[in-house]
Amino acid sequence: xxxxxxxxxxxxxxxxxxxxxxxxxxxxxxxxxxxxxxxxxxxxxxxxxxxxxxxxxxxxxxxxxxxxxxxxxxxxxxxxxxxxxxxxxxxxxxxxxxxxxxxxxxxxxxxxxxxxxxxxxxxxxxxxxxxxxxxxxxxxxxxxxxxxxxxxxxxxxxxxx
Amino acid sequence: xxxxxxxxxxxxxxxxxxxxxxxxxxxxxxxxxxxxxxxxxxxxxxxxxxxxxxxxxxxxxxxxxxxxxxxxxxxxxxxxxxxxxxxxxxxxxxxxxxxxxxxxxxxxxxxxxxxxxxxxxxxxxxxxxxxxxxxxxxxxxxxxxxxxxxxxxxxxxxxxxxxxxxxxxxxxxxxxxxxxxxxxxxxxxxxxxxxxxxxxxxxxxxxxxxxxxxxxxxxxxxxxxxxxxxxxxxxxxxxxxxxxxxxxxxxxxxxxxxxxxxxxxxxxxxxxxxxxxxxxxxxxxxxxxxxxxxxxxxxxxxxxx
Amino acid sequence: xxxxxxxxxxxxxxxxxxxxxxxxxxxxxxxxxxxxxxxxxxxxxxxxxxxxxxxxxxxxxxxxxxxxxxxxxxxxxxxxxxxxxxxxxxxxxxxxxxxxxxxx
Ligand SMILES: [Zn+2]
Numbered sequence: 188x189x190x191x192x193x194x195x196x197x198x199x200x201x202x203x204x205x206x207x208x209x210x211x212x213x214x215x216x217x218x219x220x221x222x223x224x225x226x227x228x229x230x231x232x233x234x235x236x237x238x239x240x241x242x243x244x245x246x247x248x249x250x251x252x253x254x255x256x257x258x259x260x261x262x263x264x265x266x267x268x269x270x271x272x273x274x275x276x277x278x279x280x281x282x283x284x285x286x287x288x289x290x291x292x293x294x295x296x297x298x299x300x301x302x303x304x305x306x307x308x309x310x311x312x313x314x315x316x317x318x319x320x321x322x323x324x325x326x327x328x329x330x331x332x333x334x335x336x337x338x339x340x341x342x343x344x345x346x347x348x
Numbered sequence: 349x350x351x352x353x354x355x356x357x358x359x360x361x362x363x364x365x366x367x368x369x370x371x372x373x374x375x376x377x378x379x380x381x382x383x384x385x386x387x388x389x390x391x392x393x394x395x396x397x398x399x400x401x402x403x404x405x406x407x408x409x410x411x412x413x414x415x416x417x418x419x420x421x422x423x424x425x426x427x428x429x430x431x432x433x434x435x436x437x438x439x440x441x442x443x444x445x446x447x448x449x450x451x452x453x454x455x456x457x458x459x460x461x462x463x464x465x466x467x468x469x470x471x472x473x474x475x476x477x478x479x480x481x482x483x484x485x486x487x488x489x490x491x492x493x494x495x496x497x498x499x500x501x502x503x504x505x506x507x508x509x510x511x512x513x514x515x516x517x518x519x520x521x522x523x524x525x526x527x528x529x530x531x532x533x534x535x536x537x538x539x540x541x542x543x544x545x546x547x548x549x550x551x552x553x554x555x556x557x558x559x560x561x562x563x564x565x566x567x568x569x570x571x572x573x574x575x576x577x578x579x580x581x582x583x584x585x586x587x588x589x590x591x592x593x594x595x596x597x598x599x600x601x602x603x604x605x606x607x608x609x610x611x612x613x614x615x616x617x618x619x620x621x622x623x624x625x626x627x628x629x630x631x632x633x634x635x636x637x638x639x640x641x642x643x644x645x646x647x648x649x650x651x652x653x
Numbered sequence: 654x655x656x657x658x659x660x661x662x663x664x665x666x667x668x669x670x671x672x673x674x675x676x677x678x679x680x681x682x683x684x685x686x687x688x689x690x691x692x693x694x695x696x697x698x699x700x701x702x703x704x705x706x707x708x709x710x711x712x713x714x715x716x717x718x719x720x721x722x723x724x725x726x727x728x729x730x731x732x733x734x735x736x737x738x739x740x741x742x743x744x745x746x747x748x749x750x751x752x753x754x755x756x757x
Contacts (some may be wrong), residue, residue, distance in 0.1 A: 201537060210380070221371035225371070232366045236672050237752040239660040239732040243362045243670075267741075269380065270681075272387035274743045275394070275529060275537055277683025277706070281376040283385055284679050287746050288374045291675065313673055317738035317746065332740060361667045369753075370724035373717050374677050529685055 205264045214261025217285060221258075224278050224292050231299040236310040236338065246309070250342035254305065256298030257335040259320065286332060291315060294336040307340035314338065368405055370536040391537055395525060402521030403514075403552050410513040415457035415478070418513065422477030439464050441632035442482060445493060449501045452570040458507055470585065471597050472499050474506035476516060486597075487633060490583055492626035494568060496633070502601070506562050511556045518549060540595030562614050570645030574624025575615040579608040655729040656718045662729050662756045669755035671725045676717030680710040681744040698742065710747040711735065718749045727753035 242248055262270070273280050294315065302310055306329040316335040442462050450460055460574035465471075470486035480503045490496045506512055522545050530538040569575050585597060615622055655662050682690075686702040693700055714735075723729050733751035738744050 198539075200545070202536070208603055210376050214380075219695070228368055228405075232368055232672075235366075237670060237732075238673050238734065238750060239752055241660050245362060265380070265384075269387055270741060270744065271536040272391050272540070274681045274741075275684050276387075276390060277681050277686060279376060280679040280740070280744050282380060283740050283744060283746070284677065285375045286679050287679060287740065287748075291677070291748075295673070305432050314734075315675075315736070315738065315748070315750065317748070319739050319741070333731050362667065365669055365671050365725070365755075367725050368672060369721035373720045373724070374675065478674055528688075 202268075206268060207265075209263035209268070213265055217289070220289055220293070224289065224296060227296045227300070227312050228292065231296060231303065234299050234309065236295070236299060236304060236313050238311075238313045238338075240312045242311060242341065245254045245264070246341070247344035248341050249344055250307075252305070252307070253337065254298060254301045254307070254310070254340045255337045256296070256301055257331045257333060257336065258290055258293040258297060259331040260286065260290050260293070261331040287317075287334075290317075290332050290334040291336075294334040298336040298338060302338075302340040305340065306342065308340040308343045309341045309344040311341060312339050323324030357517045388540065390592045391529070391540050392544045395529070395541040396548045398525050399518075399522055399545045399548040402525075403518050403549070406514050406517035406521065407552070410510045410517060413510070413513060419458065422475075437632040438487065441630055442487070442496075445496055445633075446480065446500050449497050449564075449571055450504055452567045453504060453508065454502075456507070460504075460507075469597075470581075471600060472503055473600060474503045474512040476512050476626050478507065480504075486581075490581060490629065490633075491584070492577045492580065493570055493629055493633075494626045495580040496629065497571060498564050498578040498583060500566045501567035503564075504567060505560030505563030506556070507602075509556065509559050511560060514552070514556070518552065522549065557607075558610070560601075561607065561611060565611060565614055565620070566618070567619070569615070569620040572624060572627065575611070575623040576622065576624040577626045578615075579611045582608055608634075654722060654727075656715075656719075656733050656751070657729070657731050658733045658751075659736045660732050660757055662731060662754075663714045665729070667729075667731070667754045668757050669727075671722075671753040673750055674718050674721040674725070674727075674730060675748065675750035676714040676719070676721065677746055677748040678710050678717065679740055679744055679746045680706060682706060687743070707737070707745070707747065710745075711749070714747045714749040715739040718751065722753040725753050727755055729754050729756045 211274075262283065263341070266286070269282045270280050295313070298310065302308075314337055316337075318333050318335075320331040320333060439462060442464065446460060446462055450456065463475075463479055463481045464487065465481050465483045467483040468485040469483060470489045471483045472486055473481045475481055480500060480593045482499070486499065487496070490499070525545060526538055526542055529541040565575055565578055568578050581597075612622060655665075657663075661667065673734045684702065686706075690703060715733075716721040718730065718733075730753055733749060736748045738746050738748070
């Protein structure tokens with residue numbers, strides 16, 4: 188009887204501990220990431236980034252180059268568990284929305300940082316690409332999501348103010 | 349590079365506005381714990397409802413399957429597994445005890461067979477088709493014929509109530525549910541559904557065990573004129589230091605409250621004497637006098653009422 | 654809000670531009686629909702359940718993108734692009750993005 192109890196405790200206890208870890212630590216990681224994204228978005232917001240190819244008329248372009256920004260992020264155990272349950276019923280997977288939001292904004296902000304660091308002033312024709320790095324076993328869990336942001340960086344004669 | 353429309357913004361003085369959009373538009377603002385609560389209860393609810401309804405359907409269908417058809421269907425299922433390790437005399441003696449109790453269920457349509465499985469954990473199983481499997485460990489653990497007779501009577505009770513078929517049907521149903529949950533929701537959801545499903549099943553199992561106990565006790569009382577010794581096995585298993593031995597038997601025959609007390613209550617209600625002389629096992633059935641035999645019960649077998 | 658998937662709004666002048674705005678949502682299919690779809694898969698043809706599901710989700714992504722543009726004070730989004738990607742087995746992200754502008 189004690190053996191059966193022990194097995195039951197293991198069966199329930201380990202996932203429960205992982206869920207708590209995911210909820211508290213994963214939640215803290217996400218809040219910190221958001222704070223960092225917001226801070227950098229604010230810092231680099233004066234860099235124009237558009238997804239059309241036309242160069243505004245007033246700009247005199249001296250140089251152009253392709254720049255990339257990418258990020259792979261993963262979701263915590265708690266969110267993966269909730270998403271797993273959600274797959275049964277279908278509908279909006281709320282817990283993955285913040286994952287995608289973070290990944291996309293992080294990739295975009297890295298693209299901007301890369302642009303600035305290489306001495307360019309604006310981005311045109313920004314594109315985004317998402318891919319799933321599937322986990323080895325079963326595939327139902329996510330190992331990570333990659334977002335790649337890329338665009339053409341422009342060096343302007345008179346940088347926009 | 350050309351743009352599409354003629355009055356392009358190329359011709360104008362264009363202002364750049366570095367504002368950032370409002371935070372949080374792309375994220376649903378729902379507390380994750382609220383979402384967790386809804387989903388967990390949803391999965392539990394769906395699993396319990398599905399497993400329970402499969403259980404009821406199976407309970408309704410199983411008794412209407414004629415035993416003859418069942419015997420025909422499963423006749424060669426457990427034949428091949430006959431282990432050579434079992435000494436023939438022991439199987440014959442076991443067979444004799446089974447005949448002694450099964451004679452009190454005269455309208456049975458089964459042709460019962462016994463098998464001895466070479467396992468140290470004490471256990472007994474009712475297999476589809478009318479085969480009763482008993483482990484070596486169980487034969488080593490019992491100390492009187494009455495004790496063994498009740499174990500066999502209990503298994504006959506499972507045949508009488510068609511529990512083995514119900515168990516089979518529910519097992520298949522449960523696997524289907526877990527399969528669907530597994531594909532749809534993955535590991536976490538499957539685990540949750542497995543626990544919820546098992547707890548639901550336990551409700552069915554308990555009722556079955558009680559009914560099988562009553563049937564078995566009736567056979568024992570009819571054969572020996574009293575019910576002494578019927579609950580000895582539980583006492584023995586409880587007294588052994590080996591917890592896995594008890595767990596093994598309980599995993600296939602879950603304990604409902606205090607089974608010993610319940611058996612006594614059933615006997616009292618039916619007017620069967622609780623005490624009487626226990627019949628000896630006979631040399632062919634007794635545990636080999638091998639000192640390394642570890643399943644030897646530690647308790648005095650005649651200590652109970 | 655005017656949306657286009659070309660670089661301008663024909664007949665209008667762009668006077669101000671913001672940055673890239675985006676809208677996204679993640680949706681999962683459910684087991685019931687999945688079983689129905691796997692049966693349909695045997696004979697081929699439209700999986701109506703999934704058409705609906707993705708359509709509804711894409712509407713939502715567009716709506717969220719529009720909300721972002723509104724919060725900036727824009728009145729048009731040019732060069733709108735869609736992309737759909739798998740986030741986990743059975744879940745897809747519907748994503749729309751474009752450049753928020755002001756036209757007159
Ligand atoms: Zn039983």
